[in-house]
Amino acid sequence: MVNKAWRIIPRPLLETVLNNHAQHHRVPQPLILHGPRGVGKTTLILERLLGEWNKGPHLTGYIDFAESIEDHHPQFNKSFPWASWSNCPPPALSSCRSKLEHTLESMVEKGVKLGTISSHQIFTTLNKWHGLNTALRRVIQSNNAASKSAVVGKASPSVLWDRAVFALSARCNAQEIDGVLGLSEKWKGLSIEEASYFREAFLALRLAKEVITVQHGWRANAIAHLNRTGGFSRSLAHSCTDWPCLLLELLSQAAEIDHFQPKLVINNIDVLRNATLNDDSSVSASMYHDSLIWRMIALGANERCLPIILVTSDSYYSYQAYLDFGFTDIFISREMFGWTPQEAKMHMVTDYFSPSEWTVIAEVLGPIPRHLFELYALKQSDYYQKVMGDKGSTFEDIVDAYLAYLQITVVNPAMDNALELLKKFAVDARNGKISKDKLRFGAPWRHPPKTDDPTQCMEWAKLQLMDFVQCLVNTEFGDWEETLHSFFALFILLRLAVVGMIS
Known part of the structure; x- marks a missing residue:
């Protein structure tokens, strides 16, 4: 019996296509990688590409929304479901939002550490889309009650921004900021002005989040009413995606070849679309999903966006999504299928299966990589030894047992x-x-x-x-x-x- 460790087999053509997309520092469109379940999309990203996309100037944020489904994810020693994620209990939208925002925040913080994202850039980007005066006054007053009279008079948004950053610095722990930025390790190589520059940028990032939180709070009643009535509002949906989209815009602006090249991979984007809403802190999951993707598209079309790759097995993203978001070329589409029978035979025969075993597999199961991996794992198990030890048992009995397992646990x-x-x-x-x-x-x-x-x-x-x-x-x-x-x-x-x- 063959007893060889399973290896991840390269997919040269698809890897080249994805690498070409990811090597650009800014691109005009998001890319959707879609295809049937079990063909190796997640394996390709995690085992073949993600490591290279985090070397040198490259920084890749990886988000798997399905990690929130603990009963069906390898993160919790479970296996991926064979059928659609929509058959599993959907996660809370708040969990998906936290995962997205935390990943983007950590990426922006790395941009701050490199000096590519400054306080001025954060202010300029935020001021482009938001009226800041009232929210900044609210932040200043909440941080320092004694400053209430100082902000009553007329002041430009930039002046209010500087005051708010200063007020926020008094509230924050300097050692905590230095720890996040790693200033304690590189303190000897920085002047006081340089250290202040990094701290100010980090405080500006916190201030931007606080401003957006304040403005979102003003719309809380409207969002609650929208959820009760089941209506639609683009402005309220955009209010819920303001923070992650601001972070995306900051990363896109800061991208620079051979210095800072961020990119984002979102796996199982369909899980976000089907998430459940447990409170009125946000619009519905489908509306949040549409707002997020629409703003990614707009950022790429208007100003160029960091490379974004959306990975999914949901057939909605194979055709209907292109129509819902405008036209058939709104995304870059790359579809991943399983091997052809000839390709699978070249990789599998003699290394993992004998020629006679492969004849049976090709006839009744096909060349889907996950099928082959699970069947090979079954072949290495004690169950296989027991069955093959019985007189008259053949490899077909193992295949029949595997098909029965799929029939009971998946198909039915x-x-x-x-x-x-x-x-x-x-x-x-x-x-x-x-x-x-x-x-x-x-x-x-x-x-x-x-x-x-x-x-x-x-x-x-x-x-x-x-x-x-x-x-x-x-x-x-x-x-x-x-x-x-x-x-x-x-x-x-x-x-x-x-x-x-x-x-």
């Missing part, structure tokens, strides 16, 4: 969810919530039932799934003919990331 629960979503589709169609254009294609028996009988709706949903799967098999899984697009079940299964599992 996903199909149950698909049935519920199809039942909901039937209810929405009966209530007039579905456009008639979506109901005029296909055979008459594909049309949703006109009764609210749960049994009849369930039977209709089962019929849709069986019909679609049979047609998908008849087209040999890969043609994706236009006729398949008339199936309601197609979009349900894509949403649940099950089509790749079936094929």
